Amino acid sequence: MSYIVKGKREQLEAAIIEAQRFVKVASKAVYTINQLENDYAKASCKEVAAAKRASMDLTRQLVGVRK
Known part of the structure; x- marks a missing residue:
């Protein structure tokens, strides 16, 4: 697995965790x-x-996924 793919996977996993946190708080x-x-x-x-705040945190996390 290349470094780029591994980085994207980690970003996606972090975004999923942040989205779950947002749903719980919301x-x-x-x-x-x-x-x-x-x-x-x-x-x-x-x-x-x-x-x-959770919404803003999720937005920041999604920026990394979009890049």
């Missing part, structure tokens, strides 16, 4: 939003912030 955020009644609390709860 699901938790959706559950929390459904439990809250205050619209302000829905937009600023810590679970939503964590989902935004």
Whole structure:
């Protein structure tokens, strides 16, 4: 296996792990939003912030896959 192929495989595996983490965090955020009644609390709860960070992390990981 060449170095380039091995590098791509590792990048894809890392992207899969990051995507799984994002889905887990986003699901938790959706559950929390459904439990809250205050619209302000829905937009600023810590679970939503964590989902935004996980989304940014996933985006960064996918850049390596696209190159």
